[in-house]
Amino acid sequence: MLELRSSQVNDRSTRDQAPAPEAQGRTTDEEFVRQHYDHVFAVCYGILVNVHDAQDAAQETMLRGLVKAARRMGPDQLGPWIIRVARNLCIDRLRRRKRRGPPAEPPPTPSRQDLNAQLDLEQAIQRLPAELRVPLLMYYFDGRSAQTIAENLNISHSGVCQRLRLARRQLHEFLTEGSRE
Amino acid sequence: MKTACHPIRDLIADSVTGSLAAEQARQLDEHLRDCAACRRYAEALRREDRLLTQLVAGVISDVPARREQLLHALRHRPPQPINQPIRWRIAMKSRIGIVGAAAAVLLATVFGGPSLVGTFFGGSITFAQVIQPILHAQTVVVDTIVGEDETAPAIHDVVKGARIRRTMPNVDSVAIINLDQGRMLTLDPGQKAAAYVDIQGPVVEGTRSYLGLVREIVTRLKDRPDLPVTQLGRRAIDGRDVVGLEVREANTQLTIWADPRTARPLRIEVRQGQSFTILKNIEFDVPVEEALVSMDVPVGYTLHETTLDMREFTEQDFVETLRLWAQLVLDGKFPESLRLEDLMGQMRGIGEKIDHLDVPGEEKMQLGLKLWRGYTFFHVVAHGGAYRYAGAGARLGEAGKAIFWYQPQGSATWRVIYADLSTADVVAEDVPK
Numbered sequence: 237m238l239e240l241r242s243s244q245v246n247d248r249s250t251r252d253q254a255p256a257p258e259a260q261g262r263t264t265d266e267e268f269v270r271q272h273y274d275h276v277f278a279v280c281y282g283i284l285v286n287v288h289d290a291q292d293a294a295q296e297t298m299l300r301g302l303v304k305a306a307r308r309m310g311p312d313q314l315g316p317w318i319i320r321v322a323r324n325l326c327i328d329r330l331r332r333r334k335r336r337g338p339p340a341e342p343p344p345t346p347s348r349q350d351l352n353a354q355l356d357l358e359q360a361i362q363r364l365p366a367e368l369r370v371p372l373l374m375y376y377f378d379g380r381s382a383q384t385i386a387e388n389l390n391i392s393h394s395g396v397c398q399r400l401r402l403a404r405r406q407l408h409e410f411l412t413e414g415s416r417e
Numbered sequence: 418m419k420t421a422c423h424p425i426r427d428l429i430a431d432s433v434t435g436s437l438a439a440e441q442a443r444q445l446d447e448h449l450r451d452c453a454a455c456r457r458y459a460e461a462l463r464r465e466d467r468l469l470t471q472l473v474a475g476v477i478s479d480v481p482a483r484r485e486q487l488l489h490a491l492r493h494r495p496p497q498p499i500n501q502p503i504r505w506r507i508a509m510k511s512r513i514g515i516v517g518a519a520a521a522v523l524l525a526t527v528f529g530g531p532s533l534v535g536t537f538f539g540g541s542i543t544f545a546q547v548i549q550p551i552l553h554a555q556t557v558v559v560d561t562i563v564g565e566d567e568t569a570p571a572i573h574d575v576v577k578g579a580r581i582r583r584t585m586p587n588v589d590s591v592a593i594i595n596l597d598q599g600r601m602l603t604l605d606p607g608q609k610a611a612a613y614v615d616i617q618g619p620v621v622e623g624t625r626s627y628l629g630l631v632r633e634i635v636t637r638l639k640d641r642p643d644l645p646v647t648q649l650g651r652r653a654i655d656g657r658d659v660v661g662l663e664v665r666e667a668n669t670q671l672t673i674w675a676d677p678r679t680a681r682p683l684r685i686e687v688r689q690g691q692s693f694t695i696l697k698n699i700e701f702d703v704p705v706e707e708a709l710v711s712m713d714v715p716v717g718y719t720l721h722e723t724t725l726d727m728r729e730f731t732e733q734d735f736v737e738t739l740r741l742w743a744q745l746v747l748d749g750k751f752p753e754s755l756r757l758e759d760l761m762g763q764m765r766g767i768g769e770k771i772d773h774l775d776v777p778g779e780e781k782m783q784l785g786l787k788l789w790r791g792y793t794f795f796h797v798v799a800h801g802g803a804y805r806y807a808g809a810g811a812r813l814g815e816a817g818k819a820i821f822w823y824q825p826q827g828s829a830t831w832r833v834i835y836a837d838l839s840t841a842d843v844v845a846e847d848v849p850k
Contacts, residue, residue, distance in 0.1 A: 273484040287476055291483050298487060325481055357468050375434070376473035382436060397436040404430040404462055411465065 265302055272315065272324035273298060275388055276322045278377035282370035283326035285362045293329060297322040316390050327366070368403035371396055422448075422455050428458045433466050546680035547662060547673055554701035562695040562754065563809060567726045571697070580710040595712055602712050611718040631685055631696070634671055655697065660684055712771070726836065731794060736838050738791025739820070742815040746770050751808030751820055751836065755795055811836045819849040 276297050280290035301318045361369060371385050378384040382396045389396070428445045437445065444493045447458050451635040555578065560571035575582040579597040593602040603612050649661030649672070659674040674684040685696040714720050743751050746767050753759070771784050804823035811820050815836035822843070830842045834848070 266488055268485065269488055269491065273487065274480055281476060287459070294483070295487055296829050302491075329752065336777065354469055354472055357465070357472060372469070373473060376469050377477060380435065382434065397431065397434060400429055400434045400436070403432040404433060405426060406464070408458075408462060408465060 268301060269298055269397065272301065274319050274377070275315075276318060279322045279370060279388075282373040283323065283366055285358060285369070285373075287407050289329065293322065293326050297325055300325075311391060312365075315388065319388055321392075323370075335345055356411060360407055363410050364403060365407055368399050371399045372403040372405075372407070377401055384400050419452075419454075422452060425452070425455050428459060429462055430626040432459070433462045435475055460518065512648060515770065547675045547682055550681050551632055551635055551673075555703045556702055557697050558698070558700045558703055558705075560698045562697065563693075565693050565695075567695070575705055575709055577705045577710045580712075582710050593710055593712060598712070602714070604715065604718065609718050611714045611720050613720075631671070631687065634687075649674075732832065732834075732840070734787065734791035735794040735821075736791070736834060736840065738788050738795075739808070739834070740813065740838055741788050741791075745774070745784070748814045751811045751813065753809045755792075755806050755808075760792065805849075808836070812840075822848055 273294060277290055277294040280293040281287065284290050284293060297318060300321055317400065373390065374385045375382065382393055386396045387394045425445065425448050428441055428627060432442065432445060449459060557576040561573050561574060562569050562571050573584040579595060581594045583592045583594060591604045600613060647663040647664055651660050654674055658677060660677045661670045661672060661674045663670065670688040672686040673682050675682045681701060683699055687694045739751060743749055787843060806821050808820035811818050813836060818836040819833050820836050822831050824831045830844050831848045833841050833843050
């Protein structure tokens with residue numbers, strides 16, 4: 237469940253009674269969230285490969301975006317910027333996670349059963365380097381459009397295609413390790 | 418797998434992505450007809466493609482709900498301001514609070530504006546050499562001057578990894594900033610006072626050494642060898658022989674002056690919008706004593722603590738800043754200019770004025786922070802678009818005298834602030850001349 241940590245919740249009710257144009261500001265916030273949340277979530281999931289962590293990171297990214305973005309940047313800058321914030325934030329979390337040791341959650345069930353295919357897949361995805369993993373997952377998030385990924389990650393279209401190619405080949409190797417081709 | 422299959426496997430991967438050209442598709446079909454191993458490979462990749470689709474579809478199906486949860490939480494936050502407050506733990510008295518910390522906030526925001534987008538940098542060998550120390554140095558000592566006045570007092574930074582020891586000009590205080598922890602230790606050597614400041618949140622995100630900014634720019638530019646660097650030739654600066662490189666972009670200009678023998682940068686100039694910054698006397702990888710950047714309170718210092726709130730920077734904050742500035746510091750007159758370098762010059766005076774007010778220490782600190790909070794709003798505006806300050810000579814309370822006007826981003830109309838601190842929305846034709 238989502239909860240805003242108490243330190244993030246403003247308590248200005250006793251200080252600011254001015255009839256601020258909050259309705260208007262709020263619409264902008266909503267627009268901002270609606271416009272960017274899904275991409276940001278995709279990037280967070282791409283890096284963290286865990287929906288709960290991704291949700292947490294996406295939320296934090298959005299809050300940061302609301303703080304600064306709206307009044308500073310034009311729409312062309314905002315998109316790439318918020319993606320950058322998300323990426324840095326997630327990479328930071330990964331680093332901290334590594335320092336703390338691997339997460340305890342995913343129980344490794346090394347089964348080759350069909351039912352476990354998804355689990356194997358997730359584990360294999362986690363082993364991909366982030367620069368391959370993120371575009372690969374975004375490809376599926378973004379309705380299989382390499383162009384959208386290129387725009388969001390600010391890399392060339394051919395760069396995206398190349399990463400997808402490497403990602404698929406690498407992923408297949410991870411999935412077939414131990415078995416013979 | 419046959420050697421001939423190697424390039425085919427790439428085509429297979431591309432075909433799953435859907436990025437195969439017609440000619441390649443034909444080539445692939447031809448190969449698959451005769452090669453069972455590649456057929457199996459193609460089948461496997463397609464199966465993995467289906468699994469990936471399913472996996473992500475499962476995740477995606479929850480995304481709208483997650484988005485709505487966030488929206489719901491946002492809607493039920495108290496209105497205004499929209500961001501999280503920054504908790505300041507800081508000394509109760511003295512200039513540490515009023516000036517030292519506020520200065521750190523300000524410095525943090527100078528470069529917090531939109532970063533360079535779509536910029537360029539050439540691939541000359543000299544440039545490649547010049548950026549090496551910028552990117553890789555473990556320690557850096559650098560003097561920073563805000564503005565173009567070479568003789569203005571410099572901010573002195575000693576950078577070691579993520580820690581910065583920052584000495585402000587005109588202020589007898591030292592700030593030790595730990596960017597990893599989002600924490601700052603301020604020291605007042607005169608009063609032997611120390612305080613910790615939490616700079617979690619937006620401030621720490623914008624906080625970095627000035628060199629950090631240059632690093633960021635250079636990192637982005639080095640992958641763009643398609644656009645040229647201007648060679649500025651040789652020159653003598655600060656008694657040293659240097660060569661210059663320059664890159665320009667819409668509203669940004671980066672100039673690096675380096676030692677021609679070692680290719681080490683000695684001086685860097687950054688222009689962003691209307692702000693100009695000089696980094697000079699740069700030294701890379703000099704030994705830095707651990708104690709200089711230690712977050713521990715030095716022996717003999719007393720630790721003071723209280724909590725301050727630092728929130729969103731709004732126009733209202735800026736109006737309040739103008740009021741305080743005129744009322745407290747300038748005997749009812751508005752400042753001659755709003756330039757950062759001028760404000761830096763007055764910092765000590767402002768601190769002293771506030772120190773001498775007959776109000777409790779806590780209130781003094783709030784005043785100091787208010788001043789800077791509003792000023793930060795001005796910075797954002799100054800970076801973001803059209804504005805004009807015409808407060809020189811105006812007196813607080815004069816009706817109908819416009820002292821500041823700006824066009825908020827994306828707005829068709831302008832906002833005008835008058836000397837009596839009333840405000841108005843004005844269409845472009847009615848903006849004061």
